[in-house]
Amino acid sequence: MAVKLKWPWLGIAIPTFLISFIGYGAHYFILSNFLSISKQLLFELSLSMIWVSYYLAIYTNAGRPLPNYRPSPLIWPNFCKKCQSYKPERSHHCKACNQCVLMMDHHCPWTMNCVGFRNYPHFLRFLFWVIVTTSILFCMQVKRICFIWQQRSLPGYLFEKSELIFLTILSPLDFFVLLTIAILFLRCLSNQIINGRSQIESWDMDRLESLCDSGKLIPKLIDNTWRIYPEARSSQHERDADKLLTQRGRARFDELVSFPYNFNPCTNAILYLGPIRLWLWPYGTPAGDGNSFPKNDISQYEVNSPLEDIILSLPWPPDGNKTKAVSNHNNSTIETYNEGGEQIVRSRNAQHGSDAIREKWYNDWGESLDDFGVDVDME
Known part of the structure; x- marks a missing residue:
């Protein structure tokens, strides 16, 4: 802790x-x-x-990030409202230092x-x-x-x-x-x-494994695959996705998640x-x-690869990590996330459990994102 x-x-x-x-x-x-x-x-x-x-x-x-930094199309866009700039990959806003690190x-x-x-x-x-x-x-x-x-x-x-x-x-x-x-x-x-990871990234890897064990990771990975690589959404890949969804308990974590x-x-x-x-x-x-x-070879994207390999090439973290639940209304949840610097709001069915919200998840050491100094409001 x-x-x-x-x-x-x-x-x-x-x-x-x-x-x-x-x-x-x-x-x-x-x-x-x-x-x-x-x-x-x-x-x-x-x-x-x-x-x-x-x-x-x-x-x-x-x-600090370079002035006027713009993210690559192959990473998640992450806009910091406090710094009024995009955060590069693997960067976070520190609430104590008051800067993106x-x-x-x-x-x-x-x-x-x-x-x-x-x-x-x-x-x-x-x-x-x-x-x-x-x-x-x-x-x-x-x-x-x-x-x-x-x-x-x-x-x-x-x-x-x-x-x-x-x-x-x-x-x-x-x-x-x-x-x-x-x-x-x-x-x-x-x-x-x-392992090539920061402490925050090791924490994220544990979080993803927890999501996988609870059966909530694979739907997110498939949804993000169609979103990032729409050209890969072939009929064969859609059939493979259905198999993963119906047999999610059999898919091994390391076959779907790799640290790039x-x-x-x-x-x-x-x-x-x-x-x-x-x-x-x-x-x-x-x-x-x-x-x-x-990035290592495993994270390289090829459109004709098997679906599992395409999922392995998703930007880190593969579940997107930008969604944060802000309020509940009966059985629905209002979510916000940043996309292209814009604040996007949508409603979805509520999830239950500590792994539904990234900012509130704790690892076996009892650590949350807040314990690493991350300004969770800027995530």
């Missing part, structure tokens, strides 16, 4: 305090008692890399900034250097604790009381930070590098972190403008 702070400035104050207290407290009261000067300098270098990457993650804008991953309370296309490498490097530094420190602390325990029969005045106090306080605190940041780092690697921006982990890493030689460089950034992204 996303952390929401009563006073946003605490999002910067708490990490700053922890980095300073753990890093400099451990160096002055513990490491300086037994480490060589060269090893102390290496520790300080690692600590400095945390500060540099943290500063860049805070002050680097996550990315390119390839928005989430709004991070610990940087008071969105994590998106432009600063994702800085954010990941920040997590990486925290893990490296806390791992080194924890190993040194365990080593020192073992040494003191072996010498426990010696007189107590041979060891500084301040060292014993800080070992007692900082060892569990350092391990806690290491564990929590490692979990977040692994989640980011799994989403962005392994996922390649292999190495390619994903280069796309979102930049060239390999720059992964640890503090100012390394990805190539491209963040307004459009390459």
Whole structure:
């Protein structure tokens, strides 16, 4: 579940305090008692890399759409009423930053900034250097604790009381930070590098799978296929669509939904972190403008392909995601969605259940779009 702070400035104050207290407290009261000067300098270098990457993650804008951006016919048109411009693919309007963010991953309370296309490498490097530094420190602390325990029969005045106090306080605190940041780092690697997705897109994939399990996804996919690719509506494809609708329980989710921006982990890493030689460089950034992204072969559209392949080529997310229920009247629902910058209103039969409205859906972590910082009113 996303952390929401009563006073946003605490999002910067708490990490700053922890980095300073753990890093400099451990160096002055513990490491300086037994480490060589060269090893102390290496520790300080690692600590400095945390500060540099943290500063860049805070002050680097996550990315804004290009002026006068116009969407391709092959993506869903998504007009932001607050910015008075179209949002590129994979972009969302952040309610905290008050801007549309390119390839928005989430709004991070610990940087008071969105994590998106432009600063994702800085954010990941920040997590990486925290893990490296806390791992080194924890190993040194365990080593020192073992040494003191072996010498426990010696007189107590041979060891500084301040060292014993800080070992007692900082060892569990350092391990806690290491564990929590490692979990977040692994989640980011799994989403962005392994699967090529932002956290919001992973959330959307879970939502789509939930829709598929409830039997509500396939009708939306077929409806969107005729809408996006009207030339593909042949008699054969219509018969195939009828089969999918009547046998929807047999259709596998991965046969109908594919994430178009996922390649292999190495390619994903280069796309979102930049060239390999720059992964640890503090100012390394990805190539491209963040307004459009390459798509894999599965997402390529061919009119004579089987219906399942055409469905796989739908723009992301394939259910369209622009429909939002705003009021109910008996058994009907009034819906609004954006099309070409115009507000379209229509009525349809009401759906029941949490997966009927995208903005109100929660994943297994208890997260909704709002928890990622997305301005759901602009979706």
